[in-house]
Amino acid sequence: MDVVALLGIGLLTGVTTVLFGFGGGFVAVPVVVWADAALGGDAMRVATATSALVMVVNAGFATAVTPRRVLATLRGSRALLLLLAVGAAVGALATRLAPADLVRWAFVGYIALTIVDLLLRPGFLRPPARVEAADGAPRPMPAVLGAPVGAVAAFLGVGGSVMTVPALRRAGHTMRVATTLANPLTLAIALPATVVSLAGATVTTAADAHRHLVGLVDPLSAAALLLGALPVIAVLRRRPPRIPDRLYAWAYIGLLAVVAVAMLLAG
Numbered sequence: 450m451d452v453v454a455l456l457g458i459g460l461l462t463g464v465t466t467v468l469f470g471f472g473g474g475f476v477a478v479p480v481v482v483w484a485d486a487a488l489g490g491d492a493m494r495v496a497t498a499t500s501a502l503v504m505v506v507n508a509g510f511a512t513a514v515t516p517r518r519v520l521a522t523l524r525g526s527r528a529l530l531l532l533l534a535v536g537a538a539v540g541a542l543a544t545r546l547a548p549a550d551l552v553r554w555a556f557v558g559y560i561a562l563t564i565v566d567l568l569l570r571p572g573f574l575r576p577p578a579r580v581e582a583a584d585g586a587p588r589p590m591p592a593v594l595g596a597p598v599g600a601v602a603a604f605l606g607v608g609g610s611v612m613t614v615p616a617l618r619r620a621g622h623t624m625r626v627a628t629t630l631a632n633p634l635t636l637a638i639a640l641p642a643t644v645v646s647l648a649g650a651t652v653t654t655a656a657d658a659h660r661h662l663v664g665l666v667d668p669l670s671a672a673a674l675l676l677g678a679l680p681v682i683a684v685l686r687r688r689p690p691r692i693p694d695r696l697y698a699w700a701y702i703g704l705l706a707v708v709a710v711a712m713l714l715a716g
């Protein structure tokens with residue numbers, strides 16, 4: 450029954466990957482916490498690790514089928530991508546060492562603060578004029594934000610889109626472009642986080658006998674989520690729905706609220 454539910458949630462992660470740039474991780478964390486609840490305190494560590502693997506595949510696939518003219522916006526962002534990766538490796542290591550309850554409450558707290566920020570600080574619901582670099586190309590995101598964004602994203606298992614989409618939005622991008630660009634940025638975060646997670650020590654509680662973990666990753670949950678997500682990503686990338694920009698921004702905030710509630714219920 451867990452597998453059937455995970456397949457269904459996988460469909461949702463495919464939708465959130467394309468429409469919101471989440472790569473599936475933001476939705477996957479509370480779901481895997483629920484699926485691996487028998488692991489007790491280790492469930493959150495397994496959830497963030499499994500989330501990273503799901504994001505690597507989802508974000509990688511979504512990036513591969515993104516039009517090159519859109520990806521060209523990231524030209525010259527090599528330093529940003531490198532710092533995102535370095536920060537992600539540090540964040541993934543910190544997750545292995547931090548108390549599980551700290552990670553869980555930090556996840557919920559960060560979402561809550563993000564919702565408040567998006568509602569109260571100007572620039573998200575109604576973006577400013579596009580900020581451009583000296584060469585006239587639209588500026589994607591300051592490179593200096595790479596390390597902290599990568600570290601926090603990997604620590605919480607959220608993939609970075611919770612930070613990158615608002616940053617891109619405030620740089621003047623539409624929601625469609627901001628969420629699309631979030632996928633390659635998420636890939637830069639999720640890849641090193643997954644490597645660290647796969648190399649992590651497997652949890653050893655008696656309750657995990659029914660789960661065959663690879664490092665800290667639950668491959669069964671990851672496979673079920675991906676099986677549901679990938680076909681949806683392929684379809685929606687070919688035929689993306691047309692959503693008014695302001696409604697799109699409100700839907701993003703609404704999804705954050707739903708995920709926060711889901712994490713509270715999963716615990």
